[in-house]
Amino acid sequence: MRFMMLVKHGEIQAPPPKEFLDAMTKLGEEAEKSGTMVASGGLSPIAKSARVRLSRGQVNAVDGPFAESKEVVGGFAIFDLKSKEEAIEGAKRFMELHRKYWPGWEGETEVRQVLGPEAFDPRAKA
């Protein structure tokens, strides 16, 4: 089973402490070593983003900056795991890391299963 972890937090905030970055690097290495993380990435701030929107039959591209959002997606990682529990367990460790090394940080990791093509196959059994 494949899971996508979306890390959400309030729009930043001060840069992360060095201890946090070190611990993150270590956790990333461990995730690689465990053979479960298949992709990951951090996202640039909303200010540098663009939005392409379809609304009332019109496609519009809008460049930032945008009004502040309460929470933004700051990064993601994709894991191949046995179960949702394993995904939750991994996400908890990731949050623990924030608690330990980045005082004051608040946010969440959203755990979403990535569906395989079979989920969209109209012939597939329900």
Place this chain on the structure above:
Amino acid sequence: MTATDINRTIDAVWRIESARIIAGLTRIVRDVGIAEELAQDALVAALEQWPQSGIPDNPGAWLMAAAKNRAIDLWRRNKRLELKHAELGRDLQAKQEMAVPDFEAALDDNIGDDLLRLVFISCHPVLTTEARVALTLRLLGGLTTDEIAHAFLATEPTIAQRIVRAKRTLADERVPFEVPQGAELVSRLSSVLEVIYLIFNEGYSATAGDDWMRPALCEDALRLGRILAELAPKEPEVHALVALMEIQASRAAARTGPSGEPVLLLDQNRAHWDQLLIRRGLVALERTEALGGARGPYALQAAIAACHARARAPQETDWPRIVGLYEELGRLMPSPIVDLNRAVAVAMASGPAAGLEIVDTLISEPSLKSYHLLPSVRGDFLFKLGRFDEARCEFERAASLTRNTRERDLLLDRAKACHHEAL
């Protein structure tokens, strides 16, 4: 949290942590069987305590600490026994020995090296292949005996026995907990790769049973392969095996139809291939090549798989290159199965008559006597050549040889199609 939720969380924690715990403990107690029992004791303690106390903040560390305490208890108990046997005059020396070794450091230093040692000991040549597979899944994959039994269509006591016997053999033979060096490393590594690929293949095309694939086994093997690639990053064949498995696994969703029937490579919907796994596979293959290992047996097989992965449509497949790779593979490790695969590629590159010519040289091959893919491939060539009666016989023969029910149905369908064509 309900009791079921807690148990499922414990399962997940166990899967994440067990290999590291067992590896670390084995270094201390020098016996993989005892290490595993200690780790199991810690798991049992978690199963007893967590439903009451709740899941600890750091469940991995909790399990590690519990296992460590048990290791220390065991160590003290053994020391006390030794002391009782020791003479009084040696009391002082014995007292010094009573100081507990630094378990903390032993468990935290180089856990990676311990894991690698655990891989090598689980796949040690003193064990039968079956035992290596079971022990690897158990110690490194974190699977329960029951899960292994289910995966290999064996009973739980059979697998439990197999694991007990394997651990005893390792103890009796005093197999050291170490990473082999020099010339030995090459042969030992190839035993490890063989075990992982065997697990993968059992999942990829189940030799028996009602399912054509058991994807969980593929995932276990892939995970083991990726772990090994991180532990032994300079070994080209390790990356090659990972590349091969990533690319083959990328087709998993396309390999079965809506009711679980097999879909052959050229009939698959390539939009259902997992591009993330393909990319990972191609990167692993590049790493193999960068390490100078492009001509190894797994590297060649991975290169063949990559030819298919790169083709957006079946007709874009570079068959002449695949033929060349099979020729090279056949020279490196001559095998009638490689020849059979080469025949398929030759038929695609130069027509079914050319393929049939090769297959006909394999008919008398004793090792292929009851291999269902020989008549299956031959039947396919004959069918394409319009020799439907002969093709039907071959498909029927192939159907009688396979132990996989899904595959049997497919072959019987093809036999039926010959019958219609012949009319």
